[in-house]
Amino acid sequence: MRVVQIIDSLEVGGAERMAVNYANKLSEKIDFSGLVATRGEGSLLNQVNKNVHYLFLNKKGSLDLKAVLRLKTYIKKNKVDIIHAHSSSFFIAVLVKFIYPKIKIIWHDHYGPRISELKSENKTLRLFSVFFTSIFVVNKQLREWSQKYMHCKKVIFIPNFIQETQFVEQTTVLKGSEGKRIVFLANLKNPKNHLIVLEAFFELKLFDLGWSLHLIGKDYFDLYSQNLKEFIKSKDLYNHVHLYGERNDVIFILKQTSIGILASTFEGFPVTLIEYGKARLGVISTNAGFCSEIIKNKETGLLFDPLNKKELSFQLKEIVENESLRKNIAANLEKIVVDNYEADKVIEKIILEYSKI
Structure with a gap:
């Protein structure tokens, strides 16, 4: 063949x-x-x-x-x-x-x-x-x-x-406090829906609880990117929301985080969710595309409608506050990934x- x-x-x-x-x-x-x-x-x-x-x-x-x-x-x-x-x-x-x-x-x-x-x-x-x-x-x-x-x-x-990549230099050290990092792995473009996550993070004041948000993905330096940066600036989130651009050492990055988020308005089959599961993260995910087949609400993660900020905020608050739930869904998702993907x-x-x- x-x-x-x-x-x-x-x-x-x-x-x-x-x-x-x-x-x-x-x-x-x-x-x-x-x-x-x-x-x-x-x-x-x-x-x-x-x-x-x-x-x-x-x-x-x-x-x-x-x-x-x-x-x-x-x-x-x-x-x-x-x-x-x-x-x-x-x-x-x-x-x-x-x-x-x-x-x-x-x-x-x-x-x-x-x-x-x-x-x-x-x-x-x-x-x-x-x-x-x-x-x-x-x-x-x-x-x-x-x-x-x-x-x-x-x-x-x-x-x-996913396939573990060999010989990738582990160089990206995340800012923020250990155990209180949220990662959002997606290129900065439509339909990845970054702004709704920034708004929910700000409105919940998660930074007052020591949490930080880490955006990993290619920056196209376009209007989409500009809007995100303007929001971060206007809300004085520079010390709490961190942009890293495109990175190769994804597995190393995920091991430094506790929660993984995906918020796309459209999705095919997000490899990101498999990577989150492999890294044993608590996951909060859009219900778009194949996501709801992988993420079963309160079993392998928390689901939300990507057009409903109130629903996102509710789920984000729960996964941050409930460490027991977070660890349980992380373990369940890891098993699903190993068994099926x-x-x-x-x-x-x-x-x-x-x-x-």
């Missing part, structure tokens, strides 16, 4: 992390595991295992024929059977199939907000889906969307997983689906 993962870039993001995770883990299990970044590289390049056959295309524009030919040459030279195309990289995968018809394409949809989109907003995707052998999705809502709108009707739910178990399912093509 010879498979290549294709992704637009290796910047830190959910789809990007999963493409790297798949390539790395499959390199231990199959004859050939490749990874192709089409448009850009990024910090995730440092997490690609040496056994993965990596190629950067440096694609310029949607119809870069030289990039298409380079990808075809890579696929033919390495006798690749399957292209596993993540998110928008389906486009170049189909262009390659036009000139190399024997290749099989699996498209992997990680984009939670797609469930609110009409078929007219995905014309190219729908048109090209006739060339897909299978579609993988990260939650049940996306599966329903694909079954309704796509021309490829073989749609399979595949859960995400360990890398080996998910990869077994992936290889089984590959074998059916």
Whole structure:
């Protein structure tokens, strides 16, 4: 079995992390595991295992024929059977199939907000889906969307997983008091919904109880980011809310915290929740996407409607004040993660689906 993962870039993001995770883990299990970044590289390049056959295309524009030919040459030279195309990289995968018809394409949809989109907003995707052998999705809502709108009707739910990254230097030391740190692991952009968390943190005056909030994720220095920083400044939260930007040593960071929060208005399958569970954090989570399948209220975390600040504040207050509850749901979530979202178990399912093509 010879498979290549294709992704637009290796910047830190959910789809990007999963493409790297798949390539790395499959390199231990199959004859050939490749990874192709089409448009850009990024910090995730440092997490690609040496056994993965990596190629950067440096694609310029949607119809870069030289990039298409380079990808075809890579696929033919390495006798690749399957292209596993993540998110928008389906486009170049189909262009390659036009000139190399024997290749099989699996498209992997990680984009939670797609469930609110009409078929007219995905014309190219729908048109090209006739060339897909299978579609993988990260939650049940996306599966329903694909079954309704796509021309490829073989749609399979595949859960995400995390993989411990080796040789990542542990450099990020969090500010604040031990045992009273809340972490929010998400890039600073829509639909991650940071502002509602900042507002709840401020209104509850959690800093008076010694708690601090730590935002880990890429800063795009845009209006979204500017609004967050202006709120922090206007409420004089500089000593209590800390922004760290994009970081590679996530596992090391999480071990320094007690509570993990996720507040997105849309989600696919958040790897963040799996990472929180692996780190044994008390979790408070949005009910968007697949989140409510992982987080069962007061069993493996506390759920809230991401558009309801009152509900968020209530749950945040409870998880901060009730240490016994926090430790209990953290232990339960860790067990759920180990039982269902360990890398080996998910990869077994992936290889089984590959074998059916």
